[in-house]
Amino acid sequence: MGRLQSFDRTSVVQAARDLFWDKGFDAASLADLEEATGLKRSSIYHAFGSKRGLFDAAVEDYQGTVIRPRLRILTGPGIGRVSLLAYFDDLRWAVSALPEDSPRRGCLLVNCAAGLAGRDDLARQVVDGYRSELTDTLQDALRAAAVAAGDSGPDRAPERARTLASLGMSAMLLARVNAAESLALLDTATVQIRYWFPGSA
Amino acid sequence: MGRLQSFDRTSVVQAARDLFWDKGFDAASLADLEEATGLKRSSIYHAFGSKRGLFDAAVEDYQGTVIRPRLRILTGPGIGRVSLLAYFDDLRWAVSALPEDSPRRGCLLVNCAAGLAGRDDLARQVVDGYRSELTDTLQDALRAAAVAAGDSGPDRAPERARTLASLGMSAMLLARVNAAESLALLDTATVQIRYWFPGSA
């Protein structure tokens, strides 16, 4: 054995994550990453191998700490109408709670879709995995809501799931361009859900 | 007077446009631009002032040759249900007609939203202008369709316009990640339109 790591890996990865979230992979320089993480580049390269290695770790953290907890709302208690509304409410909170210039505006993976994913197969797979997981989870919740509402008509869940996923992704896309319109898109999602599944609230 | 420009400005701008469309502002280098346009950098700087100047010219061309002609479908003959379906049909054609590795996949402005627009106010304004023009135009067509259908209920045009704009933008976002899913989103839009305004086709 030898010397031990003197930094907390998680907090370093999350500092890098926030920087990538803010500026994207290309625009985040190693100098920026040194400043954000407090590490010298030798330590970064020793621990993560490359800028890309650190980015991949940041994406993994993002999935674990941002994406999955959010998706869990959809599958959690009240799966169906309630969980769908809670999901978009959570998204709405995330967009409106952050200051206009917060580094965490929007979605790291959505930004990635328009950038890295255009020329990097791995990034493309990650983004598409997120998309399909979101759509599938929305679809399950929509089916549960339809069952609870006694809806016995044709299965509209696939197209409704695509519509809701689309509203969520667009809202993330617009979060850094026009926060008010981003919120309007999320409100549109809840309006749709209430329209499909009329209820008390 | 002096020597005359020996190149066709429009074709140069469009070559640059396609490169920016493909790689984005940052990833498109001046060496790439020289190769794509056939111009040496002295000529580029003489004619456009800077890389950004060429980019702005490219965006302007993009709006004039891609965005506006497409929006004109929505306001043109058959405004309402027909024009809405034609619009998404045109978008669908654009996504499916291009080869998997075409430089023109997706939308220059949508890519810009996740990249440049995050740190550049001018780019942000252009992107938001596009968004609002798209939404407004969709809303007009939706109102026309509602009138034609004799729909006298509450005005659902605003939320429907947001939903359709969202589907269009998401489809552009996903065009480079998963073309099949991009098409599925566009199909979802036409399904919605047909659902809102039942008709013969």
Added chain:
DNA sequence: TATATTGTGTACTGAGCGATACACAAAACC
């Protein structure tokens, strides 16, 4: 044809990039 004006080609600049070499520091094991 002489001159003024403008476009083009070549060669280069300084700055910033990701990545690395290597000496040194520190902790676990014998």
Added chain:
DNA sequence: GGTTTTGTGTATCGCTCAGTACACAATATA
């Protein structure tokens, strides 16, 4: 405590970037 193993700091690498200096080419005007 000496040795081995591993983390950290400094200094720098080679490269690419956007942008520029300047000579030369070409054409409209006088």
